[in-house]
Amino acid sequence: MGFLDIKNATKSYGAVKVLHETDISIEEGEFLVLVGPSGCGKSTLLNMIAGLENITTGDIAIKGRSMNGVRPADRNIAMVFQSYALYPNMNVGQNIVFGLEMHGVPKPERDKAMKEVAELLQIEHLLDRKPGQLSGGQRQRVAMGRALVRDPDVFLFDEPLSNLDAKLRVDMRTEIKKLHQKLKTTIVYVTHDQIEALTLSTRIAVMYGGHVQQLGTPKEIYDNPANMFVAGFMGSPSMNLFPATIAVENGRAVARTKLVGGAEATLPFAEGRGFERHEGRDIVLGLRPEAITDRDGADRNSQSVHVVEAHVEVTEPAGSDTFVVTQMGGKEVTGRFRADVDVQAGQSFPFAINMDKAVVFDPETEARIS
Structure with missing residues (x-):
């Protein structure tokens, strides 16, 4: 049994099945990337882990506890979105600790957590600014800080770098990798960018047509693709x-x-x-x-x-x-x-x-x- 277990999970909208029977076991501290083209089912699977989408059949468990029917707020997960989803009327510090405040965490603890996360992400100088005064990379750091401050069991990233320019994407990719190496957190990360998948992950699930085409380490996926789709999708230039x-x-x-x-x-x-x-x-x-x-x-x-x-x-x-x-x-x-x-x-x-x-x-x- 893994830290996060996805067992025979499916998702259907009426007669249309968008995610077929999926089995993935993720160990604590792993960095799993779900990669594939648009419409392959990767974001649907991430939303099912988060509780934003109900499971049609199967089960998702975190630390041995089934999440079926458990509200997103009660799953002890943190999600970083493509759009950052920051509150424009709050400054950076308020954005970071808002979730803690809603959970009744005392102010001294909130301030301590905010200081630690701001130092980790090197955004101490931004704490009094509003999101509208920040660059795209700075906003993404704030969104990551809001997730980190909660100390969740699992971090979920939904295409967090897709709105950044090419150079900033590379820089933020490095920062996310450093962060994972330092904190040893469990991460599930969705992207359509196979370079992100290969460079960030400890394991990759390549998805297409609602199926996991191959699950393995970056080296396994790159050197020994299970089929022609994986061979053609992974690598730049492709195989x-x-x-x-x-x-x-x-x-x-x-x-x-x-x-x-x-x-x-x-x-x-x-x-x-x-x-x-x-x-x-x-x-x-x-x-x-x-x-x-x-x-x-x-x-x-x-x-x-x-x-x-x-x-x-x-x-x-x-x-x-x-x-x-x-x-x-x-x-x-x-x-x-x-x-x-x-x-x-x-x-x-x-x-x-x-x-x-x-x-x-x-x-x-x-x-x-x-």
Whole structure:
């Protein structure tokens, strides 16, 4: 049993089921991120944990106590919203302690808690200002302070950074991670941003169509996606997915795929993967951009780097890297090259492909093939 247990939870609106049977057990101190596109069910699940949405079937328990039928105010959770939801007529200090005041906490205790949280979030100098006088990042810190001051069992974050500009999002992401590392709090965090999911979480639940597609650590999700949706959704740029066929050459499984102009590339799998039993099977081959690079940038520890001469369609300088686009199996494939590689669109160039990192999917079910 976990600290927060979601057991067979569903949500329906009439005949429409928006969240299918969901089972997630969250340990104390974990940082779980619910990630997925709009309409996947992640915010619905968060609202069910908060008590803002009723559960249709199943159960949600915190510290072994079922929350079914328990009012939001009685769940000892704190929620940080996308919109900050600050009271414009109150100053920052009043906003932070308002919840404590409503629960009858004496003023000396409120003042002490406010001081501690303000120091933690480095907003002591803002306590007398009104929300309208603050930047977006400062408002988000105040909203976090209002949650922290209550010392809840579980923190719930609903896309808290989506209203911030790109640089501030990165800065606040770092602050939230530092805060979690310092306080060891239990957090459930909703986002559609897969970079936020990968950088913040201890575990990720990737959601789509009301189902949890995969639950695992950031490394598990990134390196071994359960299906093609997870592979394509997580990572930036996303995993390259292109058709190939498994063959066996000299007792070793290889993936064969077409290049521009009709030439065929043969890519041997790493030994011990066991794909020989799938000889003749059509597959979708998955490779992250960093597994497709220039010859000198390839992983020197890998025993399965194979060089393929391929036509360069586009180059995209990106500062620390250059993204190089070719075609394999009739699909665009992006490689991550070193920034100083002299590669030009229109030329034939050696692409070093690390088949240690290859992931194989069934083109019909879209599930990963072991």
